[in-house]
Amino acid sequence: MRVVIIFILWLSGLFVTAQPTTYSTANAHSHNDYVQAFPFWSAWKQGFGSIEADIFLQQESLLVAHEKSQLNIHNTLDSLYFKPLQRAILQNKGQVYPDSNRFLQLMIDIKTEARSTLSVLVDSLKKYPVLINCPTLIITISGNRPAPEEFVNWPSWIHFDAVPGIIYSSQALAKVEMFSDNFKKYSSWNGKGRMPELEKTALLSVINRSHQSGKKIRFWNAPDGLNSWYAFTSMGVDYINTDQVEGLGTFFRQLPDRFHEQKQGYDLYQPQWRNDGLDKPVKNIILLIGDGTGLPQWYSGYTANRGKLNVFNMKSTGYSKTSSYDNYITDSAPGATAFSSGKKTNNRAVGVDHTGKKLLLIPAIIRSKGMKTGIITSGDLRDATPAAFYAHQPERSNYKQILNDLLEAPVDIIMGACELSAGDSILLALKKKFTVKHSVDSLAGTRAPLFVADKRAGFSMQHGRGNWAQQAFRYTTEQFSKNKAGFFLMLEGAQIDHGGHANKLPYVVTELLDFDQVIGEAMRFADSNGETLVIVTGDHETGGLTLTDGDYTKGTISGQFSTGDHTAVPVPVFAYGPQSHLFTGVYENTEIFRKIVKALAIPHQ
DSSP states (O other): OOOEEOTTOSOTTOOOOOOGGGOOGGGEEETTGGGSSSTTHHHHHHTOSEEEEEEEEETTEEEEOSSGGGOOTTOBHIIIIIHHHHHHHHHTTTSSSSSTTOOEEEEEEEOSOHHHHHHHHHHHHTTOHHHHTOTTEEEEEEESOOOGGGGGGSOTTEEEEEOTTSOEEHHHHHTEEEEEEEGGGTOOOOSSSOOOHHHHHHHHHHHHHHHHTTOEEEEESOOOSHHHHHHHHHHTOSBEEESOHHHHHHHHHHHHHHEEEOSOOOOOOOOOOSSTTOOSOOOEEEEEEETTOOHHHHHHHHHHTTSOOSGGGOOEEEEEEOOOSSOSSOOHHHHHHHHHHSOOOOTTOBSBOTTSOBOOOHHHHHHTTTOEEEEEEEEETTSHHHHTTTOOBSSTTOHHHHHHHHHHSOOSEEEEEOOOOTTOHHHHHHHHHSEEESOGGGOTTOOSSEEEEOGGGGSOGGGTOTTHHHHHHHHHHHHHTTOTTOEEEEEEETHHHHHHHHTOHHHHHHHHHHHHHHHHHHHHHHHHHSOEEEEEEOSOEESOEEEEEEETTTTEEEEEESOSSEEOOOEEEEEESTTGGGGOEEEETHHHHHHHHHHTTOOOO
16 A cells, blocks of 8 residues: 655644755746746856746647747747757766756646657657756656656656645655645735735745655745745745746845844943933043944844844934035045044045145044044054044055054054055154054053054954954053043944945944944943943945845844945934934034034034
């Protein structure tokens, strides 16, 4: 007696889902592939794992079409699929794709009577031994099929597409390659918004059943777009049905850079808010600049850290308009110069106005009060944002001249990445002004003025920077706390911007979360003395990031980028401590400078 597999005997509560980053174009199914401009080749060049062709038996010929009325004697299964496949396999030395681990399923959907059509199909395939002997080609029959008990009567290289809910014997199931079903049986979702939970539960149940039987699953008549692709990958659908071959191919290739799962989160600092928003004197200013950080970047980090960010515990919030003097879309040089001087300047200019005239910067302004200045960046300390607080150059790439300006600038501590050779004249000059160190791990016993050129600062969080920024922050605030007149500290989260330019969401998120942990340290410091104002903002947004999906409970976030460059959208401003109320509202980026000097009670025009 045959062993009968009855698919209602599983635990419906055990839903199998897959992480989107495990997907590739091997999970793509080219539905009705023959209607593409270049049948077979378009999907093959994208590396699709499955290609579908509908066939009709017409006078011993197998013609490819969706409807009988569309039949064309020139569109044969041989010419559109068998011959191209043979060419690809011969080209790749016996494999469908150059990668021997990549398979292709040729799904042949029979539109005419099952047995007679399948018999002609088998005879036709026997003329192509290269195909039937190819170890990475799977031939699967769908549409009109023989009865399941007849599956075993067909050659070993013929497999079948099965329907969930039908009872299959163990022998028939062994011939089943995958399951396919009509999406509309389970859901009326059109791909917009979010799928209703009850409908999602029904789909997850049938997906789980297929997986428990060791088979893949595909849904036809399903929504076909970005939103649905994200949904189906997160649910564990093995083959994503599409008529958009190039679009889905691009989606899968970009997916590792458009999805992030934060494996380990962190706890927040619990602010005390004792001095927050009070109209009382400020002795210390901590300005934290997330380069390229707009609201989507903040919210991606918030989602990845399971609904928690230190910065979101700051009650005083506003928005900064980021345009430069000569451009609707700024770059970091004029963006940071607006903060350091209160003046708009041209793109690429640091510390000078739009005419090239040297500007008076915050470090020079506060020096008259005896305050100290520190500059820290998780990037190159000669780059635009840090340079805007000590240099005066019309071109941000003038690294040599920028370091020359540092020799004259009233900066007490500066830390970041900076490659200088031992015999470099600039390095020799820097050693006359600063104690020069090459690691934050070697600062014990050192005092300002201090120049730290630490190559670790230039590493991304994904490549081993670790808690460098927190170390640098703690050391600097500990040193500056000894100065009775107070201090100004600018710390830049430089590589959030790098992730935006690269259109890599994991890069953005990991850098943002590191930056937020520094923000927690800054809030802790502010609460420890009651005289510190912490300001957090960005110089601009980078990447045109749009968040397309996320899960607070899992720390997962998905997004798309509209550009590899900066955008013009205003960026959030957050403030904590006394005088934080000054930073509410919507204003030009230059107002951040004015609010800083007002908080310090420094007269300045």
